[in-house]
Amino acid sequence: MKDNNLEIVYDVKGLNLWYGDNQALKDINMKIEKNKITAIIGPSGCGKSTFIKTLNRMIENVDGVKTSGEILFHGDDIFTNKLKVEELRTRVGMVFQKPNPFPKSIYENVVYGPKIHGIKDKKLLMQITEESLKGAALWDEVKDRLNENAYSLSGGQQQRLCIARSMAVNPEVILMDEPTSALDPVATMKIEELMEDLRKDYTVVIVTHNMQQAARISDKTAFFLSGELIEFDNTDKIFGTPRDQRTEDYITGRFG
Amino acid sequence: MKENKFQIDNNRIKRRIVLNNRVRDLFSVVIVLVMAILIVLLYGIGKDSIGWLDLQFLTSNLSIFPEKAGIRGAIMGTVYMMLVVIPITLILGVATAIYLEEYANDGKIQRFIKVNISNLASVPSVIFGLLGLTVFARMLNLGSSILAGGLTMSLLVLPIVVVASQEALKAVPGFLREASFGMGADKWTTIWRVILPVALPGILTGAILAMSRAIGETAPLVALGIPTLLMKIPTSVMDDFTVLPIQVYYWTLDSVLTREYTFLAAATIVVLLVTLFVLNSIAIVIRNKFQKTF
Numbered sequence: 001m002k003d004n005n006l007e008i009v010y011d012v013k014g015l016n017l018w019y020g021d022n023q024a025l026k027d028i029n030m031k032i033e034k035n036k037i038t039a040i041i042g043p044s045g046c047g048k049s050t051f052i053k054t055l056n057r058m059i060e061n062v063d064g065v066k067t068s069g070e071i072l073f074h075g076d077d078i079f080t081n082k083l084k085v086e087e088l089r090t091r092v093g094m095v096f097q098k099p100n101p102f103p104k105s106i107y108e109n110v111v112y113g114p115k116i117h118g119i120k121d122k123k124l125l126m127q128i129t130e131e132s133l134k135g136a137a138l139w140d141e142v143k144d145r146l147n148e149n150a151y152s153l154s155g156g157q158q159q160r161l162c163i164a165r166s167m168a169v170n171p172e173v174i175l176m177d178e179p180t181s182a183l184d185p186v187a188t189m190k191i192e193e194l195m196e197d198l199r200k201d202y203t204v205v206i207v208t209h210n211m212q213q214a215a216r217i218s219d220k221t222a223f224f225l226s227g228e229l230i231e232f233d234n235t236d237k238i239f240g241t242p243r244d245q246r247t248e249d250y251i252t253g254r255f256g
Numbered sequence: 257m258k259e260n261k262f263q264i265d266n267n268r269i270k271r272r273i274v275l276n277n278r279v280r281d282l283f284s285v286v287i288v289l290v291m292a293i294l295i296v297l298l299y300g301i302g303k304d305s306i307g308w309l310d311l312q313f314l315t316s317n318l319s320i321f322p323e324k325a326g327i328r329g330a331i332m333g334t335v336y337m338m339l340v341v342i343p344i345t346l347i348l349g350v351a352t353a354i355y356l357e358e359y360a361n362d363g364k365i366q367r368f369i370k371v372n373i374s375n376l377a378s379v380p381s382v383i384f385g386l387l388g389l390t391v392f393a394r395m396l397n398l399g400s401s402i403l404a405g406g407l408t409m410s411l412l413v414l415p416i417v418v419v420a421s422q423e424a425l426k427a428v429p430g431f432l433r434e435a436s437f438g439m440g441a442d443k444w445t446t447i448w449r450v451i452l453p454v455a456l457p458g459i460l461t462g463a464i465l466a467m468s469r470a471i472g473e474t475a476p477l478v479a480l481g482i483p484t485l486l487m488k489i490p491t492s493v494m495d496d497f498t499v500l501p502i503q504v505y506y507w508t509l510d511s512v513l514t515r516e517y518t519f520l521a522a523a524t525i526v527v528l529l530v531t532l533f534v535l536n537s538i539a540i541v542i543r544n545k546f547q548k549t550f
Binding site for chain 2: 056058061063086087088089090091093094096098100101102103104112113115116162165166169
């Protein structure tokens with residue numbers, strides 16, 4: 001029996017994507033569920049980063065990108081003008097591979113989103129800052145130095161600041177593109193612990209090259225290979241009893 | 257065992273070390289020569305200006321008596337002209353750079369414009385003077401006023417400001433744009449709140465260097481025909497004016513007849529050089545202070 005309460009956030013239908021003449025995504029069909037952590041795994045060049053950047057249309061900043069098919073976000077195709085790209089990216093936050101805080105204070109980083117949406121009330125901005133930094137498990141470490149430059153933080157703290165920054169505009173979805181690949185094991189562990197809490201309030205899609213990470217933190221896992229979605233199922237199923245031989249070869253470390 | 261017959265020749269290493277030392281010596285001699293020429297020039301000018309460069313010289317108007325002559329008019333002329341040049345070049349230059357770097361598609365026309373802005377930066381300044389004479393002085397009937405001179409000078413330094421601003425904008429790391437776009441910011445918000453603050457030191461450095469060029473430039477104003485002898489201090493942008501380098505030019509020309517004009521010219525050069533030196537130092541300080549490493 002299917003759970004009828006499952007709400008679909010993203011419904012990807014027949015998505016193809018080309019970089020010039022080079023097809024990077026081939027006929028992807030995938031439903032991403034609310035308040036779940038969906039991990040995307042696969043070897044380098046399989047299209048996993050391309051896919052996640054398509055979900056908030058960041059991929060369009062690359063020259064010569066063409067897409068076909070549709071991605072429905074709560075029923076609206078994100079490629080049509082019904083949903084402005086700025087609106088989409090406000091409802092869908094993103095955390096990048098390399099921490100990319102602005103060269104401003106910690107406080108200014110967090111309130112960047114609220115401020116561009118016109119919030120001027122100092123009390124409200126401070127409240128948002130505290131809640132977002134707590135949400136990203138960074139508050140205790142930075143509460144006494146909110147006016148210091150974000151680049152005085154360590155790499156792991158910077159990445160959590162970026163997570164806090166994306167949380168500050170109350171998005172429904174947070175996309176994470178290999179958020180721990182530039183971090184040391186301790187910082188990685190902190191972010192993984194944080195993911196556990198994120199599930200309550202957000203729908204998370206995370207790209208990772210680290211299969212153990214996917215197994216540890218995600219509810220659902222999608223395996224990409226050469227631009228195709230090979231298998232998409234519950235994480236325990238993918239890592240326990242994969243249906244496809246190629247999935248099994250990859251997770252057992254036979255290639256990749 | 258490897259089969260190839262590669263062997264390290266220790267004599268070769270020694271020869272390279274010797275060559276390195278010789279090259280270093282050669283370059284040291286070159287820099288000493290260049291500095292020596294500069295010092296001789298500065299010494300000559302400095303020596304000539306002694307006794308002539310004082311407060312009275314800075315605050316007096318022109319006079320037929322060399323002892324009473326001063327450069328107040330030229331200083332005011334330079335200041336007035338820069339009041340025209342600074343806002344025009346900053347606003348037009350930065351706006352052009354933002355359009356070209358952030359908004360324009362990378363089409364053929366845009367590439368043509370970019371290349372030609374760089375070309376404009378190397379057009380001889382007297383050509384800009386002739387353009388100013390035709391367009392501002394004659395067609396717009398501005399004559400040899402401060403406005404005409406300022407507009408002509410703006411055209412001359414505009415390409416410098418544009419190119420410097422473009423470089424500063426290009427140097428802003430792409431991941432900052434990505435971060436802002438990823439937050440749902442539109443292009444202008446991103447430019448205003450993220451890109452410009454990071455690019456500002458680079459833009460300012462370029463702008464200051466362009467301004468010091470405008471202060472020291474002579475040829476376009478000569479082409480525009482600004483007056484040799486100006487006894488009246490300018491009060492509005494429509495007045496005739498003269499600037500420091502022009503003053504130097506005419507005093508030097510007349511020094512054959514009036515020996516003292518050499519000293520007046522030397523004193524003016526010192527004022528001009530000190531001004532330019534201060535401006536360029538400010539540019540260097542800004543560049544070093546705000547140079548951020550990401």
